[in-house]
Amino acid sequence: MTPIVNGLESDFEGRAAVVQLDANEADNAELQQEYGMRGHPTFVVLDEDGRSVQTFIGPQTDKVLREALTAVAAPVN
Numbered sequence: 001m002t003p004i005v006n007g008l009e010s011d012f013e014g015r016a017a018v019v020q021l022d023a024n025e026a027d028n029a030e031l032q033q034e035y036g037m038r039g040h041p042t043f044v045v046l047d048e049d050g051r052s053v054q055t056f057i058g059p060q061t062d063k064v065l066r067e068a069l070t071a072v073a074a075p076v077n
Contacts, residue, residue, distance in 0.1 A: 016073040
């Protein structure tokens with residue numbers, strides 16, 4: 001999943017933040033609980049107000065994640 005996420009990170013730079021968290025790091029436990037992350041990988045798409053609008057559990061295709069990010073991303077200038 002890392003190559004897909006890295007590609008999304010660069011493609012959406014300046015329009016949407018793509019953040020990768022390591023589930024094994026104790027510092028991330030609170031965020032995992034807050035967003036109901038139970039499986040790995042889990043992808044949570046947040047709107048501009050930080051509200052969860054979509055959650056995907058398990059491996060996803062580039063297309064699925066790209067569509068979800070496009071729905072919340074700032075328009076291309």
